Amino acid sequence: MSTAESNKTVVKDFIDGLFTKGDLGTVDTYLAEDFINHDPPFGVTPDREGMRTAGGMMRAAFPDWHSELHALIAEDDIVVERFTASGTHRGEVMGVPPTGRTISLPGINIFRLRDGLIVERWGLLDDLGFLKQLGAVPA
Numbered sequence: 001m002s003t004a005e006s007n008k009t010v011v012k013d014f015i016d017g018l019f020t021k022g023d024l025g026t027v028d029t030y031l032a033e034d035f036i037n038h039d040p041p042f043g044v045t046p047d048r049e050g051m052r053t054a055g056g057m058m059r060a061a062f063p064d065w066h067s068e069l070h071a072l073i074a075e076d077d078i079v080v081e082r083f084t085a086s087g088t089h090r091g092e093v094m095g096v097p098p099t100g101r102t103i104s105l106p107g108i109n110i111f112r113l114r115d116g117l118i119v120e121r122w123g124l125l126d127d128l129g130f131l132k133q134l135g136a137v138p139a
Contacts, residue, residue, distance in 0.1 A: 004074035007113045011079040012072060014118060018051070019085060020066040022059035027052040032117040039123040042094065051121075062087025062103065081109045089134065096134045103133045 001009075010030055017026030027048050037046040042057065044050035058065045065087035073080045086104040089096075107125035111118050131137045 004076065006116065007077065007079050008072050008074045010113060010116060010118065011081060011111050012069070015067050015081065018055040019058060022055065024052050024056055030118055032114065032119045035119055037121045039121070041123065041125055057093065061089060061091040061093035063090055064088050077113050079111045079113065083107060093134065094136060096136050099135065101133065103130065105130045
């Protein structure tokens with residue numbers, strides 16, 4: 001298996017483990033100690049613990065949260081993921097009580113890997129669309 005293919009597997013397993021299965025230990029398995037999140041979601045810290053917090057927050061509010069992979073592209077040490085995540089709003093998130101609605105969050109993530117671990121993430125998520133679906137901001 002090439003390095004690019006191996007890196008794609010790491011990213012896919014990380015996303016599936018943390019966000020679809022809700023395994024917070026996935027952070028320790030797939031993120032390097034010096035991991036930097038250049039675009040931390042929802043105000044979490046830009047490190048491994050921030051990513052663990054984001055995963056826990058999403059699972060608590062959306063117990064069925066899962067990510068649908070649309071594209072996974074790799075070259076050298078970079079992997080790009082285009083996805084839509086979604087789940088049923090069953091718990092409070094960002095001060096918004098549960099609505100019972102299915103909420104979706106499309107996005108693109110760029111990961112850099114070193115020695116089989118994710119060391120950096122850049123992301124573009126539809127945060128505004130997510131907040132509108134929650135009713136946290138006017139539509």
